[in-house]
Every structure is written in C-alpha cells, then in structure tokens.
Amino acid sequence: MRLSVNGTPHDVSADPGTPLLWVLRDVIGLTGTKYGCGVGLCGACTVHVNGQPTRSCSITLGDLDGAQITTIEGIGTPEHLAVIQQAWIDNQVAQCGYCQSGQIMSAVALLAATKTPTDSDIDAAMDGNLCRCGTYPRIRAAIHDAAKRLQGA
Amino acid sequence: MSRLGTITRRSFLVVSAAVVGGVAFGYYKYQQDPANPLTPAKGETIFNPWVIVRTDGVTVITPRAEMGQGVQTTLAALVAEEMDLAWDQVRAEHGPASSAYTNFVAAGASLPFIDYRDSRMKHLAEGAMDVMGKFLGIQATGGSTSTVDAFVRMRQAGAAARYVLVQAAAKRLRQNPMALKTEGGAVVAPDGTRLSYSELAAEAVGIAPPSEPKLKDPKAWTLLGKSLPRLDMVAKATGTAAFGIDTRLPGMLFASVRANPALGGKMQHVDATAAKAMPEVKAVVDLGDAVAVVATNTWAAFKALQTVQVTWGPAPYPETTDAIFAEIAKAFDAAPHGTLRDDGNVDTALAGAKVVTSEYRVPYLAHATMEPMNAAALLKDGALTVWAPNQAPTVIRDKCAAAVGVAADKVTVHTTFLGGGFGRRAEFDYAVQAAKLAKALPGTPVLLTWRREEDMTHDFFRPGAIARMQGVVGPDGPVALKAAVAAPSVLASQGKRLLGMAPPGPDKILVEGFYDQPYGIPNYRVAGHVSDVAVPVGSWRSVGNSHNAFFQECFLDELAHEAGLDPVAMRLKLMGKESAVAARVVETAADMANWGTPAPTGRARGMAFCWSFGTPTAEIIEISQSDAGIKLEKMWIVQDVGIALDPRNIEAQMTSGAIFGLTAAIQGEITFARGAVEQQNFSDYDGLRMPQIPLFETRILQTNPHLSGVGEPATPPAAPALANAVFALTGKRIRALPLNKVVTFAT
The missing domain is CATH 3.30.365.10 (Aldehyde oxidase/xanthine dehydrogenase, molybdopterin binding domain)
Structure with a gap:
C-alpha cells in the first residue's frame, strides 16, 4: 500500500485491516498521533486524510491507497512552528499534553474551513476531542488567537 | 488538640532522628546521604542531585512526575531562581529513581492533622510524620505535595550550586567572592568580566558548599511568583513530547495484556492456539494473573489477544454494585x-x-487517563531497564526488580511524560507486567500497551x-x-x-x-x-x-x-x-x-x-x-x-x-x-x-x-x-x- 505522510511517500506492507493509527505509530514510527480509545470516541488520534480531519484509529490501511495523510509532525516542528502551534504555546494550553496533537489537528481543520470561528463553531468542531485535564478554556482562547493571527497574515 | 496529640502518640511509630534533626528539609542532608545518583555525561558537571551544568545551560532534575500539573516548570524555577539563570537556559528532566528524591511531605500526608489549625510543617517538625517508616524512602508524586516538599530543598540546591560557582570565579579572578554578582547563568565581576557557569563548572566541582546555603529574599525573586512559559509546552504543541507509549527502541516488539475482569480473581486456563498461529505474533506469555501477546505491532497484539480463550476464576468481592x-x-x-x-x-x-x-x-x-496504561522494558545482561509514565519511580524499580529476580541496583527506571496521572500511575501493575515480558524475551525491548477497555476495567x-x-x-x-x-x-x-x-x-x-x-x-x-x-x-x-x-x-x-x-x-x-x-x-x-x-x-x-x-x-x-x-x-x-x-x-x-x-x-x-x-x-x-x-x-x-x-x-x-x-x-x-x-x- 502506498501512502503519502506529510509529503513523504511510504510503501507499507502490513495487514490491510490495520488502522492507520498503528501504521503511523508502530510501522512508520510517527508517534505524535496518539492512541486513546481505539473506537473514534476521544479524538486523540486525529489526522488529516486528503485534507479532512479523520480519526486514524477508525480507518484502515486497505482504504488508504494513494491517500495524502497529514499528522501533527506535518503541521510544524519545534524549530518551525505553525501559527496554531505558536498560539497554543502563547496561551499555555497543554497540561499532560496527550490529547493535544488531536486537538491541534481538529483546530487546524476548523480554521481551514472557518476563518473566524465563533465560540459555538469552536464547540461544534472540537466536541469530538476529549481532554481529561480540562484544557478546554485555553484551547478555545488559542483557536481565537490563531484565527486573528491568520487573518492578519 | 489534646485528643489529636493522643492519637498521634499512640498510633504511630518512633520518630526517625534524621527527620527530626532540623535538617530534614535542608539540602545538606540530601547531598551527603544518600549518594548522588547522577553520573555526568560528556560536557556535564554535576553539583548535587538536582543540578547539572552543561556547556549550553543547566539541566534541573525535577524528580516529580510531569503529568500535566506543570511541576517540572515550577520545580526547575526553584533552582533557576537561586542560580540566577535566564529561563531559556533551563531544561528539566525527571532523573533516575533514587531515595535522594524521597518525597517527605507525602510521607506525612496520611497523618490525622488538621491543617487549618496545625500547620503541616509544624507536624513534620514535631516528628509525627514517621507513620510508616517504610514509606520514607519513596520517591512519589501525589497528595499535591511536590512544591511544598521541594520549596526549601531545591532552592538550596540552586543556592549551593551558585555558591561554588562564585567561589570558583573568585579564585580564578583573584577577587573577593562578595564582590561578584550572578546573572543570566554567569558570574559577573565589578569590571564587567563575565564567566559563564559552563566555563567555571569544572573548577567549582571540588569546592564544598555551605550546609545551609543562604536563600534569596523572596522580594528579589525574578522567576518565582511569575507566570513562566512551561518547559514542556513546545514539545506538547508539536507532538514531540515522549510519553511512555511513545518509547521506541531498535528491535522493539509490541504487546498487550488481558487480566481477569473479575478483579483479583485467578486465571484458571489459557488456550492461545489461534493467537500463536497469527504471523505477526512472536510470543504469548502467561503472566500468572494475566495473559499477554507480543507481536510486531500493537494492533496485531490487540487482535491476537481477542482470540485467546481464558477461563477466569471468580472475584473476591460481591458480584454486583x-x-x-x-x-x-x-x-x-x-x-x-x-x-x-x-x-x-x-x-x-x-x-x-x-x-x-x-x-x-x-x-x-475510574481515573481514565488519556494515555492508557503502558510501559516498556528490556532485560539484557542481567540488567533491567524500564520506561514508564509513573508517579513512584522507586516503587517501580523495587517491584520490577522483585518480579524479574534481579537486584534493585540492576534496574534503571526512565520516567517519561505521563499522559495524565490523577493517582492511577502511583500504582506499579503495568510496569511489572512489562518487566515480566522483558524477562520472557531477554534481549528484546517490549512495549506493553493496554487497550482502553483493559484500562477502564482494571483500575484501582x-x-x-x-x-x-x-x-x-x-x-x-x-x-x-x-x-x-x-x-x-x-x-x-x-x-x-x-x-x-x-x-x-x-x-x-x-x-x-x-x-x-x-x-x-x-x-x-x-x-x-x-x-x-x-x-x-x-x-x-x-x-x-x-x-x-x-x-x-x-x-x-x-x-x-x-x-x-x-x-x-x-x-x-x-x-x-x-x-x-x-x-x-x-x-x-x-x-x-x-x-x-x-x-x-x-x-x-x-x-x-x-x-x-x-x-x-x-x-x-x-x-x-x-x-x-x-x-x-x-x-x-x-x-x-x-x-x-x-x-x-x-x-x-x-x-x-x-x-x-x-x-x-x-x-x-x-x-x-x-x-x-x-x-x-x-x-x-x-x-x-x-x-x-x-x-x-x-x-x-x-x-x-x-x-x-x-x-x-x-x-x-x-x-x-x-x-x-x-x-x-x-x-x-x-x-x-x-x-x-x-x-x-x-x-
């Protein structure tokens, strides 16, 4: 199976029934995408498949031939932060941090579709991402902040 | 009060002299005994169990679990404040499992004091804390005690390091140390000469610090009391923070486990024929009270585990809510x-x-931490290495040593970031399981990951x-x-x-x-x-x-x-x-x-x-x-x-x-x-x-x-x-x- 992950092509020979999450983590070795529930309930594994936010635990390798995948590693790096990541840092969002990759992937997708989201737009887009530390107030602030910066850019 | 005092005297064990001796929260005691557990890498100088001076800054050992509460940042700031470091020169690491990092305040937290009228420190000073002498050696994160336990000790560690660096600078510059200032990770002479801590470190290492280094007046604080950027924030915003579940080593295999849904019940019979026939499966391991599958990836282990037929014994408690x-x-x-x-x-x-x-x-x-229970382990040449997102490294060390049958000093514990703790990771079950898998596959690193369902149903x-x-x-x-x-x-x-x-x-x-x-x-x-x-x-x-x-x-x-x-x-x-x-x-x-x-x-x-x-x-x-x-x-x-x-x-x-x-x-x-x-x-x-x-x-x-x-x-x-x-x-x-x-x- 041939996938593009963050612009890099990968030929993956694993069981086609393997969820993308585990292909990314255990086969390709990109561990920024997290396992939380395995059944699409918590959003920790959110990636973009052909631009759409997708729970990578619930889509299998066999359905992804030729797909363009973007993971948190493709959004930005510590040396080259994306605007959304800078907003996350400036708002000091993360606590334990485990859900944050998924949160950021959902936020990126929201801001791609809705340039100036309202609180209820944010609620609707982020409802599928669970955070047990309760970082929600700062997630909301960081998304508003990023939207402003992207508008100004 | 009198009643409380009676309970305390009657119920608790004799007080340890080391705790009552007036230096219990000081830095000196910890520098002398137990030994400093750190060994310097190339280009590093170690002053005490908390301070490593590197060529490009200072690493502070923050021996409490970073599980989201920001403890690494605040503990590192205690040291950085006294050393007059610039915040961007500071890094934090969990450090090794060691009794040098015992949490003394947590040991006293189970005592029946009434905080609003009898201060915790007073109780500890009275020696009432030795409720469980055996708890005293535990390096643990819990009871909201990390900053209280570290507040004097880690500032003193920073002040002691600063003291010896100043002395080294005074010696090199042939100046009175009283005339020297410190700022931005350097000693500064009246004529403006700057000597960075890195260049002074080697000369400072033989100098003895005072037993009770003088601490800054809080009015002079520049880091403490301020909202600092968290040291882990960039990593957590970029997916680069390494949690336990992210541990990756060459040749690593991936495992998962099932224990009796009737908690504490026996595992009576296991039939893993179907799992063993799956190509990705490398081993099926009987852990005594649970069965584990080791495979080439986690998903394969999950899948194979579902095919294992197990006869479980009954629960040792009533069956319904x-x-x-x-x-x-x-x-x-x-x-x-x-x-x-x-x-x-x-x-x-x-x-x-x-x-x-x-x-x-x-x-x-249930705790339901976002990161399900997991740990990695490798047994090689008689030494066990464990990577675990955990709240009690010395417990992990001792329990894994016992499970594998090696001495505790043959166990190295790496505490990773914790994807939530909330008390769940004060336990050691997941790490012991990983250690047992490492024993079953010597020379091969194994990462054990629980399915969410196992995590939810096998909590404390x-x-x-x-x-x-x-x-x-x-x-x-x-x-x-x-x-x-x-x-x-x-x-x-x-x-x-x-x-x-x-x-x-x-x-x-x-x-x-x-x-x-x-x-x-x-x-x-x-x-x-x-x-x-x-x-x-x-x-x-x-x-x-x-x-x-x-x-x-x-x-x-x-x-x-x-x-x-x-x-x-x-x-x-x-x-x-x-x-x-x-x-x-x-x-x-x-x-x-x-x-x-x-x-x-x-x-x-x-x-x-x-x-x-x-x-x-x-x-x-x-x-x-x-x-x-x-x-x-x-x-x-x-x-x-x-x-x-x-x-x-x-x-x-x-x-x-x-x-x-x-x-x-x-x-x-x-x-x-x-x-x-x-x-x-x-x-x-x-x-x-x-x-x-x-x-x-x-x-x-x-x-x-x-x-x-x-x-x-x-x-x-x-x-x-x-x-x-x-x-x-x-x-x-x-x-x-x-x-x-x-x-x-x-x-």
Whole structure:
C-alpha cells in the first residue's frame, strides 16, 4: 500500500485491516498521533486524510491507497512552528499534553474551513476531542488567537 | 488538640532522628546521604542531585512526575531562581529513581492533622510524620505535595550550586567572592568580566558548599511568583513530547495484556492456539494473573489477544454494585475505625432536638487517563531497564526488580511524560507486567500497551462511599453535626500492595475533607468505618476529599435550607473563630459571583468549600435550565495557596481540578456485574467535552501562612457546588452521584 505522510511517500506492507493509527505509530514510527480509545470516541488520534480531519484509529490501511495523510509532525516542528502551534504555546494550553496533537489537528481543520470561528463553531468542531485535564478554556482562547493571527497574515 | 496529640502518640511509630534533626528539609542532608545518583555525561558537571551544568545551560532534575500539573516548570524555577539563570537556559528532566528524591511531605500526608489549625510543617517538625517508616524512602508524586516538599530543598540546591560557582570565579579572578554578582547563568565581576557557569563548572566541582546555603529574599525573586512559559509546552504543541507509549527502541516488539475482569480473581486456563498461529505474533506469555501477546505491532497484539480463550476464576468481592454497596453499608454496624473529630457532645445535642437526617453515597470511579496504561522494558545482561509514565519511580524499580529476580541496583527506571496521572500511575501493575515480558524475551525491548477497555476495567478505583449524617440547626446555624462515613480503605489497599500491610493508626484518608474542615460546629463528630470489600481501590485526584466534600457541603446546604439561612453567611459564621483564611476565600468567591444579588431569571447558584492538601478552596457555580437540559454557565474559584509560585499554572490547575470534579459529579460511575466492571470505554465513561464547560473566573489569594499544593484542591468542591446549584434550580436534593441519574444535563 502506498501512502503519502506529510509529503513523504511510504510503501507499507502490513495487514490491510490495520488502522492507520498503528501504521503511523508502530510501522512508520510517527508517534505524535496518539492512541486513546481505539473506537473514534476521544479524538486523540486525529489526522488529516486528503485534507479532512479523520480519526486514524477508525480507518484502515486497505482504504488508504494513494491517500495524502497529514499528522501533527506535518503541521510544524519545534524549530518551525505553525501559527496554531505558536498560539497554543502563547496561551499555555497543554497540561499532560496527550490529547493535544488531536486537538491541534481538529483546530487546524476548523480554521481551514472557518476563518473566524465563533465560540459555538469552536464547540461544534472540537466536541469530538476529549481532554481529561480540562484544557478546554485555553484551547478555545488559542483557536481565537490563531484565527486573528491568520487573518492578519 | 489534646485528643489529636493522643492519637498521634499512640498510633504511630518512633520518630526517625534524621527527620527530626532540623535538617530534614535542608539540602545538606540530601547531598551527603544518600549518594548522588547522577553520573555526568560528556560536557556535564554535576553539583548535587538536582543540578547539572552543561556547556549550553543547566539541566534541573525535577524528580516529580510531569503529568500535566506543570511541576517540572515550577520545580526547575526553584533552582533557576537561586542560580540566577535566564529561563531559556533551563531544561528539566525527571532523573533516575533514587531515595535522594524521597518525597517527605507525602510521607506525612496520611497523618490525622488538621491543617487549618496545625500547620503541616509544624507536624513534620514535631516528628509525627514517621507513620510508616517504610514509606520514607519513596520517591512519589501525589497528595499535591511536590512544591511544598521541594520549596526549601531545591532552592538550596540552586543556592549551593551558585555558591561554588562564585567561589570558583573568585579564585580564578583573584577577587573577593562578595564582590561578584550572578546573572543570566554567569558570574559577573565589578569590571564587567563575565564567566559563564559552563566555563567555571569544572573548577567549582571540588569546592564544598555551605550546609545551609543562604536563600534569596523572596522580594528579589525574578522567576518565582511569575507566570513562566512551561518547559514542556513546545514539545506538547508539536507532538514531540515522549510519553511512555511513545518509547521506541531498535528491535522493539509490541504487546498487550488481558487480566481477569473479575478483579483479583485467578486465571484458571489459557488456550492461545489461534493467537500463536497469527504471523505477526512472536510470543504469548502467561503472566500468572494475566495473559499477554507480543507481536510486531500493537494492533496485531490487540487482535491476537481477542482470540485467546481464558477461563477466569471468580472475584473476591460481591458480584454486583448493589451487593457491593450493601457490604459497604455493613461497616456502619461495627465500631468506627477512627473518630478524628469529636467536639462537644454530639449525642446530648441530638437528644430531643429536631434532627435532620440524610444518607449520601458516591459510586466507584475510574481515573481514565488519556494515555492508557503502558510501559516498556528490556532485560539484557542481567540488567533491567524500564520506561514508564509513573508517579513512584522507586516503587517501580523495587517491584520490577522483585518480579524479574534481579537486584534493585540492576534496574534503571526512565520516567517519561505521563499522559495524565490523577493517582492511577502511583500504582506499579503495568510496569511489572512489562518487566515480566522483558524477562520472557531477554534481549528484546517490549512495549506493553493496554487497550482502553483493559484500562477502564482494571483500575484501582476511587472507592464507593456512604455517609450517614444527622444535624441540628438553629437560627444562628448548625449546633450539631454527627457524621459517619463508610468505604473501603484506600490507605489499606495501597499499603498492602506496597508494603504487604495496612498502615497502623486511624484511617485519615477515609474522612479527610470532613473531619478537618474549619467549621466551629459546637457538637461535631466525624467517624470513619472501614469496609473490607476487596475491589482494588487507589488514590483518585483528591482521594477522600473527593467524596467527603460532597457529603458535608451538601448536608450543610440542607441545614442552611432547613433554617432559612444563607449558605455563604452560615459558613462564614462557622468559620469565624476557626480560620480567617478560609473565611476570606469564601467571601472573595461570594463577592466575585455577586452572591448577595439573586441569580438572573432561569438561573441558580450553588456554593461549596473544602480545605484540602493545605489549600482552602471555594467554588460557586451558576447553572441554567435549557431545552437540552441543565447548562453550566459560569464557575468562580478562589484558592489561598500562601505563595503563588506560578499564577498562570495555578489557574490551570484550578480549572482542571474543577472540570475533573464536575465530570465525575455529572456522569462518573463505575458499576459491577458478575464481578466485572461494566464500563468499557469513553462511550460509557466519558469526560465533559468543550461545549459542556462553564466559563471560569479564578482568583488566587496569598494570605495562608504556608505554601500549599494545587494539583487536587479544586476537585472536591465541584460536586457539592453543582449539586447545591441543582437543588436551587430544581428543588431536587440529589444525595447520590452521578447527578445525571436524576436530572438531565445539556451535552
């Protein structure tokens, strides 16, 4: 199976029934995408498949031939932060941090579709991402902040 | 007081001289004994167990688990402040498992002191802390103790390092050390000559620091007291923070495990024929009480594990939730395990009076950390290496050593970032399983990951608990409160796992948040009844406070309603002679929430208070009725932490703790059928989501005479504040959690 992950092509020979999450983590070795529930309930594994936010635990390798995948590693790096990541840092969002990759992937997708989201737009887009530390107030602030910066850019 | 003193003297072991000797919290003792566990890498110089000077900055060993509470940042700041480092020169690492990093304050946290009137430090200085001598060697993160435990010790570690660096500079420059300043990680001479710590380090290493290095006047602090950028934030915003589950080593295999759903029951028979036939499967391992599959990837291990046929033995406790609670209730029939508060004469006060009687209960709860239980291990050449997101590295070391059959000094523990802890990772079960897998596959690193379903059903749960309360209230407030709490003992359950015995003395954890509150009720008795129901229980964020604040604060609301008193005014009166600090916290919250004016039409407010882990906390929540159900509109939180080391981080813990408590109050419940936990995943044990969260307004006060922790204290008042608000809104007095069994909340 041939996938593009963050612009890099990968030929993956694993069981086609393997969820993308585990292909990314255990086969390709990109561990920024997290396992939380395995059944699409918590959003920790959110990636973009052909631009759409997708729970990578619930889509299998066999359905992804030729797909363009973007993971948190493709959004930005510590040396080259994306605007959304800078907003996350400036708002000091993360606590334990485990859900944050998924949160950021959902936020990126929201801001791609809705340039100036309202609180209820944010609620609707982020409802599928669970955070047990309760970082929600700062997630909301960081998304508003990023939207402003992207508008100004 | 005298009664408390009697209990302390009678119940606890002899005091260790090292602890009483006046240097217990000093740096010197720890530098001398035990030995520094660190060994320098190339280009590094080590001054003490906390300070490593590198060529490009300073690494601070922050030996408490970073599980979201920001502890690495605040502990590193303690050292950086005294060393006059620039913040961008500072890195933090968890460091090794070592008794050099023993948490002494946590060791004393199970003592039955009353913090608001007997300061924790005073108790420790009195030597009352040696409740469990065996606990003294434990490096643990819990009880909201990290900053309190580190506050003097880690500043002294920084000051000691600064001292020797200055001495080295003085020697090189042939100047009086008193003439030298430090700033930005360098020693600066009067003529402007700058010598960086890196270039001085090698010369400084042989110089002996003073035993009690002088600390900065807090007025001169430039880092402490400020909101610092967290050291882990960039990594956590870029997916590069390494959690336990992210451990990757060459040749690594991936495993998963299934243990008996009837917790603690035996594994009678295993048939893994189908799993062994799967091409990705490398091994099926019998762990004694669980079966593990080791495969080429985690998904393959999950899949293969589902095909393993296991015959499980029965649970060592009643099979259903109702039967478990019936068993817990039986504990009321026996004499109390401890009566930690007994003011006045409650029996006389109740006799012939109009008595309000209520029974409350709370369910078992899971921790449900976002990162499921996991650990990696490698056994090679007789040495075991364990990578574990954990809250107790020395426990992990010792338990894994015993499980594998190597000496403890042959075990290296790497503490990774923790994807949530909340008390779950104070346990060691997951790490011992990984160590056993490493023993089964010597030379091969194995990463064990639990499925979410295994995590949810094999927790050390917050115990179910029942409270029976009787109260008498007059026009001036409560005159009598008699309470009995029955629950399985967290302390006994943990003690047996850790030490093979339940700790001696009255079970303070069972009644904490109840007996130790700053209420001057003239006739006031709080008794704890320990149930021996054998469902595994453990520390769940705020532990006993998590249920006792709900019991007491809702019952006080009932008494206020009974007498037609305002719940805030009634509490302020009760606190009057007991604690001005507590009263200030409640008054501040009431002011912020405009408690004195009615809530807007269609809305209602509830308030609650709890003094836990040294930190008085008041919470007021305003809710409304919508077509979709009850909506959480706004919450006000006030805490007095004595010294606010990092206000923005404290604020994060205030809202985090409150959301954790609200989640449990609204919908948290673990139930049992046929001895097994019924909840499997976030479908039936969910956390609150973003649309369900209220707006927050927080305030931090600094009038408490001592520094106190913040990881847990915001959790206990959340449930009673909300339940009291629900009563105010709907007239329904809900005495059993979760609330959503009676009322509907908007989602």
